[in-house]
Amino acid sequence: MTVPASRKNPDRIIVGITGATGIIYAVRALDVLRSLGIETHLIVTKPAELTLAYETDMTKRELTDRADHVWPINDVGAPLSSGSFLTRGMLIAPASMRCVGEIANGISASLLPRAADVTLKERRTLVLMVREEPLNLIHLRNMVTVTEAGGTILPPVPAFYSRPKTIDDIVDQTVGRALDQFGIHVDMFPRWDDALRHNVARGKDAEVAEALKDE
Numbered sequence: 001m002t003v004p005a006s007r008k009n010p011d012r013i014i015v016g017i018t019g020a021t022g023i024i025y026a027v028r029a030l031d032v033l034r035s036l037g038i039e040t041h042l043i044v045t046k047p048a049e050l051t052l053a054y055e056t057d058m059t060k061r062e063l064t065d066r067a068d069h070v071w072p073i074n075d076v077g078a079p080l081s082s083g084s085f086l087t088r089g090m091l092i093a094p095a096s097m098r099c100v101g102e103i104a105n106g107i108s109a110s111l112l113p114r115a116a117d118v119t120l121k122e123r124r125t126l127v128l129m130v131r132e133e134p135l136n137l138i139h140l141r142n143m144v145t146v147t148e149a150g151g152t153i154l155p156p157v158p159a160f161y162s163r164p165k166t167i168d169d170i171v172d173q174t175v176g177r178a179l180d181q182f183g184i185h186v187d188m189f190p191r192w193d194d195a196l197r198h199n200v201a202r203g204k205d206a207e208v209a210e211a212l213k214d215e
């Protein structure tokens with residue numbers, strides 16, 4: 001029996017945007033993925049349209065034009081609803097506590113949590129850029145459940161050792177770390193190495209040496 005030649009695995013990522021604050025993270029991720037030639041499939045929740053209006057001067061069209069394919073939130077029959085549709089995985093940026101709760105409890109009532117559910121069942125990379133503060137026990141338990149199911153909780157927490165100067169610096173660091181999870185390694189933020197370590201010390205090597213001494 002002859003088997004049809006397999007097609008090259010398509011290089012595509014699902015990007016979900018929910019109504020937590022920080023839609024700028026998704027905008028940057030979509031732009032970077034496009035610049036890398038990685039096909040994006042976008043799902044935007046209704047509350048995310050609200051944060052888009054509050055947090056940016058962008059129209060919905062200007063947001064969705066950044067993706068290669070855009071799927072309606074209620075289209076649970078979209079290709080992303082099936083594990084047979086091949087993807088590298090899914091990035092949800094930002095991820096609301098509502099969507100974390102839906103994913104943790106297997107509630108696939110709309111396309112975004114369904115695509116996340118599929119990503120987990122296919123053992124693909126699922127990254128949730130969760131955003132809330134402070135966190136209650138329900139949030140924390142849901143994040144543990146998603147982690148136990150194979151997802152990655154990656155809150156947009158800035159690193160200050162690289163001395164970010166702009167909001168873009170802070171956003172790029174988190175987006176770059178999120179893309180690392182998919183095996184996409186982009187030099188869009190300073191990685192901690194000897195050169196950076198020396199650079200940020202800015203002549204304070206004596207203080208650093210002192211801090212490294214045993215107590």
Ligand SMILES: Cc1cc2nc3c(=O)[nH]c(=O)nc-3n(C[C@H](O)[C@H](O)[C@H](O)COP(=O)(O)O)c2cc1C
Pocket residue numbers: 017018019020021045046047048050051054095096097098099131132133
């Ligand atoms: C300006 C604004 C900021 C919000 N920030 C957060 C947030 O940081 N985290 C969160 O979980 N929900 C936040 N919310 C509430 C969510 O939008 C709301 O819970 C919504 O139902 C989430 O639904 P979705 O997951 O379908 O987008 C915010 C809402 C608004 C309008």
